[in-house]
Amino acid sequence: MKIFNLAxxxxxxxxxILLTFAQNKEDLQYKSVLEEVFKEVHFIYLPKWKSxxxxxxxxxxxxxLQVLYFKNRGMQQALANLLQKHTxxxxxxxxxxxxxxxxxxxxxPAILDLPDAFSLYWERRKSVxxxxxxxxxxxxxxxxxxQYEGVIKQYPISLVCSIEDQQYLARIHQTNNVQLLPNGxxxxxxxxxxxxxxxxxxxxxxxxxxxxxxxxxxxxxxxxIFPLIQAAIPDVNFVIAGQRPxxxxxxxxxxxxxxxGFVPNLAEMYNAASVVVAPLRFGAGTxxxxxxxxxxxxPVVCSNIGFAGLGIASGDGAIMQTDPQAFAQxxxxxxxxxxxxxxxxxKGKDVILKHFDWDVVSLQLEQYLLQVxxxxxxxx
Numbered sequence: 001m002k003i004f005n006l007a008x009x010x011x012x013x014x015x016x017i018l019l020t021f022a023q024n025k026e027d028l029q030y031k032s033v034l035e036e037v038f039k040e041v042h043f044i045y046l047p048k049w050k051s052x053x054x055x056x057x058x059x060x061x062x063x064x065l066q067v068l069y070f071k072n073r074g075m076q077q078a079l080a081n082l083l084q085k086h087t088x089x090x091x092x093x094x095x096x097x098x099x100x101x102x103x104x105x106x107x108x109p110a111i112l113d114l115p116d117a118f119s120l121y122w123e124r125r126k127s128v129x130x131x132x133x134x135x136x137x138x139x140x141x142x143x144x145x146x147q148y149e150g151v152i153k154q155y156p157i158s159l160v161c162s163i164e165d166q167q168y169l170a171r172i173h174q175t176n177n178v179q180l181l182p183n184g185x186x187x188x189x190x191x192x193x194x195x196x197x198x199x200x201x202x203x204x205x206x207x208x209x210x211x212x213x214x215x216x217x218x219x220x221x222x223x224x225i226f227p228l229i230q231a232a233i234p235d236v237n238f239v240i241a242g243q244r245p246x247x248x249x250x251x252x253x254x255x256x257x258x259x260x261g262f263v264p265n266l267a268e269m270y271n272a273a274s275v276v277v278a279p280l281r282f283g284a285g286t287x288x289x290x291x292x293x294x295x296x297x298x299p300v301v302c303s304n305i306g307f308a309g310l311g312i313a314s315g316d317g318a319i320m321q322t323d324p325q326a327f328a329q330x331x332x333x334x335x336x337x338x339x340x341x342x343x344x345x346x347k348g349k350d351v352i353l354k355h356f357d358w359d360v361v362s363l364q365l366e367q368y369l370l371q372v373x374x375x376x377x378x379x380x
Contacts, residue, residue: 019078065144066141122142187353208243266292
């Protein structure tokens with residue numbers, strides 16, 4: 001969605017060509033939609049079973065699994081063909097897993113957009129108790145990611161979405177080429193206005209519910225934070241909205257906990273919420289759930305994960321708490337005061353419009369692309 005939103009805003013000023021993987025037949029059906037944005041759309045079909053097979057080389061290859069998963073000769077050849085066919089002013093490489101493909105072509109100006117510091121993600125993940133085998137595997141992957149992540153120094157500019165990740169990568173890899181490109185919000189979809197601040201009974205968490213940080217967050221919230229809130233406000237409900245909920249999420253359902261599965265209109269879910277919660281214990285970057293809620297003027301209580309990357313003070317749309325009791329108390333205070341919910345929500349809306357609207361973010365990306373393009377042309 002990040003690439004789609006950025007490309008939608010750049011297409012009228014620039015000629016865009018997309019080269020991407022398709023991992024199932026469903027992906028291929030969106031070609032006509034993408035062709036409304038991109039002049040050319042090229043899919044490399046890489047079914048998941050082939051990616052899984054490729055990961056067997058983990059036994060003798062030092063690359064991280066997430067990079068091995070997308071290692072593909074078809075992509076290498078398709079890129080080489082496009083570079084021969086066109087003279088590109090700049091190439092935008094999305095994600096660490098795609099970073100190897102441009103390395104054989106140093107003559108072409110390129111930007112690497114991570115967008116998160118993945119070694120930081122794995123480092124934080126170790127703080128959550130796991131089984132012995134899982135811990136062993138994750139420790140191996142974290143070391144490999146940390147080592148491989150040094151590829152950022154082979155690009156003239158590498159991008160991350162938060163100040164926290166930028167500072168971490170600059171320190172850990174001893175580089176000064178890491179710049180910021182925030183995650184954005186489509187304020188036409190997540191539009192503020194008309195929210196009823198009088199209701200005070202619904203807490204909301206959104207996200208893909210097979211993503212490990214989200215799965216851990218809702219389990220942690222239901223077991224360690226939600227009971228403290230219920231003790232003060234017995235009729236409060238917690239809604240977990242997001243596609244592909246795993247069994248450990250589904251089993252959280254009860255009289256006051258609802259798991260929705262896929263939601264066709266997330267904006268409606270946000271508008272029905274009194275407070276959005278994001279109690280993540282590991283991860284990196286910024287959290288879209290926080291940005292989207294802020295865009296709609298809904299107050300958020302979140303953990304420190306991703307909060308520093310927002311560049312705001314606690315209370316400017318989102319209240320940051322790391323302790324379970326303090327997290328619960330902030331939620332309770334918001335539920336008990338309509339004026340506080342509206343004041344926090346209004347501040348969040350203003351922050352999004354100023355810094356995180358995709359229109360604003362796309363202009364930043366455009367400047368980075370023009371910067372690497374001009375360096376290649378001798379500063380012209």
